[in-house]
Amino acid sequence: MSFRTKLFLVFLITVLASVSLVAYGVTHYTQAAFEEMDAQRTDALVAQFQKEFAQRGDEVVHQVENIANAEITLRMALDLARPNADPSLYVHDATGAAQDHGLDFVEFVNADGTLISSAQYPARVGYKSEWVTAEKDWKDSKAFLKKEELPDGVALSLTVVRTLPVGDKNFYIIGGRRLDQNFLASLVLPAGMRTLLYRNVEPGFVPSALTDAGGEVAQADRFAPIIERIQRSSEPVVQTVNWTTNPADAETFHANGLTGRSKELLGVLLVGSSRRELVTLTTHIFEIAGAVVAAALLVGLLISLWVAARITKPVEELADGAREVAAGRWDTHIRVRGSDEIGQLAGAFNEMTLTLAEQKERLVQTERVAAWRELARRLAHELRNPLFPMQITVENLQRARQLEISSSWKFLTSPPPHCARSWRI
Template identity: 45%
Template sequence: MSLRVRLLLMFGGIVVITVALVSYAVSVGARRAFERADDQRTTAVSGQFRREFELQGQSVSLRAAAIARSQSLRNVALSLSAPGGDPAPYVNLAASLAAEQQLDYLEILSQDGTIISSAQWPARFGVRLPWVDEVPDWNRQAAFLQNEENPQGTELALVSVRVLSAADRGFLVVAGQRIDSSFLRSLALPEGTRVLLWRPLGTGRELEDTQGTVNVPAELKPMLEASLRERMDVGRIVHLDEDGMYTAHAIPFTGLDSKQPLAVLVVASSRRELSDLQNRIRNTGLLVAGGGILLSIIASGWSAARISRPIEELSFAAQDVAAGNWERKVHADSGNKDEVSQLVASFNQMTDELLRQRDRALQAERVAAWRELARRLAHELKNPMFPLQITIENLMKARQQNSPEFDEIFAESTSTLLAELSNLKKIVGRFSDFSKMPVPQWQRVNMNHMLEEIARLFTPQLASAAKPIKMETRLTSGDPNVSGDPELLRRALENLVLNAIDAMPDGGTLRMTTSASGQNVAIEISDTGAGFNEEEASRLFTPYYTTKQHGTGLGLAIVQSVISDHGARISVSSRPGEGTTFRMEFQRTPAKQTSDAAMGKA
């Protein structure tokens, strides 16, 4: 992933995360503010309901007291208190008094709770109401909720009871006002707020709002039942109508006994305002995020122009240096003193120092190589020079003494001289071969076929030896072809085979293996000889180093040079007593061939 893409992702990520966090914080803050406002609205509406309830109760109580104090009712009470008083003529009295005082419910009871007259249900004449005995002094009792029965069913009413005494007898006036949608309409509701009243008992149209009776929504009923069962406020988010979701609070109201709630007030606040606000926040966040991403693209492009380009140039320059072009330089902006410019300056300084170090190393290597060459030449030439000197001295001595055996001595000496001169020629030839390694002539080489040819060449010789060596080949079934010089590769492989044979004077197994994987072909030549220790193995490819009694120590150095010229690598693994394995890894089209071809075209 490029630096430009990383900068874009970094800037874009910062913008998106920041916008997301801000949007989330604003959304959470808005939701909490809405919930606080909703609690305040619920408290205000429920408080208004209670105040309206108290006002209506006081009004009902005043009208009930007015009826109890009226002269007409007092005359009725005196008539009924007389011996033989008959209540039948007064059955419809309550209806006229209720109409006069604008009451929905009105009943006149005797002291024991027997109905004398009922405005809402005249047929209940003579029915006794036992609940009137629960309060010792009704004149001090405030208005309360009561389920009132009528021919149509049971309705919720705000009821007040007052006592009338006449001729040592008591009478009760039970006055009431219906609690329904008209009562709810008297409440001043905030915008987006609905108020509903639910009665567990009733005509079946149990839920009422300001417009009338409505069906109980499926999501609301569990909350109502929970408030009724627990006798406590319950709040939930429910779906009430097409306006969407509401935050609803259910508040139970009890009757005279304060045990079982007779009604549940529902205050529901629409969440549309919150939803719209959250949508605006989300849309604004998306807009800001989009703008931020656009700005991040511009910022990343600008940053990349100042940062990534010099770094990319540094990367390419480092690759060139790794490929051997140590003179590679990177342009540095002299007017800029930031970290990237300092890095470029340090890179150029590094390449300058590498060039100086390389020159010093090359000079030191040349001196060391000439010294080693001189030492090796002196060592190799010293052995044949001594016989030459002795032979020539013997010839001179025989000639001076006029020895009769001079001809015989001359023939023997010249034979010795020729043999040692031939040895000197071979030594010089080996050094000459090492110094004049030819350039590979590239062509397609099948490594399986080459190893099979080498095996056919050495197998008869190895099998007929006094201590035979077994030759094994394990060739890959994949593509064994590489690009190389078949003559140079054959010389290198035969050299390794000869070394393996020399390592097994007592016989053993020589194994040649090929394997192919992707663009690589590997060759292994293994023996079961004495092997090398770690120090010896690390010096095997050093020129002039040998562990044998004969040889110049140039064989493996030549092998390494050939393998290196083919863009391949050679390694050795060995343990004393377990044998040695040489492994060569080739590329099907080595980079060295590509560079040589490019140089040839140039």
């Protein structure tokens, strides 16, 4: 593995590790923050439900008192207090009262507990409602949850009872608002949240007893563990239900038991917050982190490449230079980049090759000088032999000149034999 690769890998790993670390950290803490926020929101919703519940209860109280104070009710109570009164006269009165006062359930009960009129279950007329007469004083009693039997099943009702004293007897007015999907639909919920109501009318879990604001709940049997836990302990339960393998489809449910007057469990309110947002956010963060990591990897790769290239290039040049030098090219010169250690090394290398080259030159010069000297020595030897005749000739010429010029030229055109030889050399 080359130094460059090593260097590259080291760089790369370092970048990756640090980016991942940061991404993880951000994701983790964001998720935790969101979870916290979600829990707070659910708490707020439960609180809102309680408030709404109380408010509805007050409304029902108000409406039932209105019915109790109506003259028609008073007249009915007075009439029914008479001996041999005909209750059949009033069979439909509860329906009218319910319509007039916007209540889902209205019942009139005689002093002995006999049901005189029922808006929600007219067929029950004539049967006794002993729970009403069992309570001594209904005055100022608040709304409470009650299981209401209806022709097509059982409903939960937010019920209020008021009495109308006629002589020493009481006439009872029972009014209620149905706790059902409409009630749930009237709750204002942030996006991604929903409320479900389980009517606890039978032991064990009955899927059809579970409704949300839209009516029937799909895969209701998935709630069985939650409901059963509440049925056992009545303690609030928080549980996440994974609807599919996709975690985004999961929902976290905060389940609270709703109890009646004698603390019996009548229903369970489930506030579900979808984990989709959370999961989406987390996924988003993960995706961003991934993208960042990938980008970092790419950039790191490039930078590493570049940096590694930048760092290893002079070294490689040095190595090449050294290899050149080793190959005998003494005059190898490498570029010097910067003044760092590598630059200095390159400079030193260059100096080294320079010195090496100079020394080689000098050696060559010395050898050349020696050769020239030998040549000269041999030349001198050669030269001395012709020179002497030449000297005589020159002397002769000098003397000839002095004598006549023309004759000299003849002399020159026919050199002596020594001279001819010397030209060939």
